[in-house]
Amino acid sequence: MATIQDTQPHFSLVMSTKDRTVEVVRFLESLGRQSDRSFELIVSDQNNDDRLAPLLALFAKRFPLRVVHSTGGISRGRNAALPLARGKIIAFPDDDCWYPPHLLAAVRRLFEKHPAWDVVSGRSVDEAMHDTQGRWLDQVTVGDRSNVLRMGISYTIFARADVVTEAGPFDETLGVGAGTPWGSGEETDFLLRALAAGRKLIYTPELFVHHPEKVADYSRRARDRQFAYSRGLGRVLDKHRYTLAEAFSPLARPLAGAALFMARGQCDRSLCYLRVFFGRSLGFLGH
Structure with a gap:
């Protein structure tokens, strides 16, 4: 499945997904409301069935969308999709996050205003704008080894395409579904490799992505x-x-x-x- 776009999109959004449908619909609908329309979505489908096929075909009529099939966890899923990415800025949305309407426009303005910035990240919040998945910094911060753990989570990270190429593929031993004991950390590993390559990482609370809080109980x-x-x-x-x-x-x-x-x-x-x-x-x- 693919839609044709003659010009290079500004954003490539690489999403790995498995076992979710309702949440994927919410994300796709949030893309349909973006004020900046220069993007493509590349879905790495890890389902064992075709549950998403009709849904993705429907949204492929609204914006550029391509699908690859992969197995073996979120990092393998992203690595399978990345060769198709054509955008100047690459992001890695979760299949249960959703974007506020002007997110991509805000990210583009920041990168254009600050050409020395290589990676930009922001907050994770719920519908009520409460922090989720961590306690996020409240001011613009330059990333380094001492604070990178609080600089963002995968779906709030936006990186220039050349940074993604230089940092290399995601470590497939890390992350959900990897089949190893290490069920997260792939985005932190990516950020640390970008920092080691001399790239500039900026966190700003101005940017935020919606995501539910997963630790809603302590069962x-x-x-x-x-x-x-x-x-x-x-x-x-x-x-x-x-x-x-x-x-x-x-x-x-x-x-x-x-x-x-x-x-x-x-x-x-x-x-x-x-x-x-x-x-x-x-x-x-x-x-």
């Missing part, structure tokens, strides 16, 4: 998910040779949180933070 299932995510982050710290001193804050912070919530009698929440601590520690030790 065993949620704790297990956080454990896998945390091992991925620890693995990235180890991969990029963080010293214990450099890694101390991300390793120790969840342990402090576990102690705090235990003191408040919030045992389930304390256990969740404790699983995060053990997950990050195991990943940092290479496990």
Whole structure:
């Protein structure tokens, strides 16, 4: 499936998806409302059926959309789609996020105003504009090894195409569905490789992408998910040779949180933070 666009799109949006339909519809509808129309969407479909085919065919009439089929997790999915990307700016939306109407226009203005900026990232918020998936910085910040963990999450990252090429493909041992213990961290690994190549990373709270909060409870299932995510982050710290001193804050912070919530009698929440601590520690030790 493809639609024809004669001119180079300004944005290539690379989305890997599996087991979701309603959320994909919401994202596609948000693309249809973008004020900046110079984009293409490349969907890396990892479903075992054709559930998305009618839906994607419908939206392919509204904007340029291509589909590749892949297996083996979000990083493999993105790597399968990236060779098709023609845009000047590349982004990696989740299949359960959605864009505010003027997001792409705002990203374009920032890159045009600041030609030295190579990667721009922003906040993750819910419908009510509350932070999700972390506590985001409240001011414009230049990224480095000490703060990159708070500089963005995959679906809030926008990078110049040459940066994506230079940083190389996503590490397919990292991320959801990789089949390894490391259930996240692929975007942090990408940012660290971009920084190592001398590229400039900027975080600005001016940009935001909508995404639901995944840790809405502290059930065993949620704790297990956080454990896998945390091992991925620890693995990235180890991969990029963080010293214990450099890694101390991300390793120790969840342990402090576990102690705090235990003191408040919030045992389930304390256990969740404790699983995060053990997950990050195991990943940092290479496990």
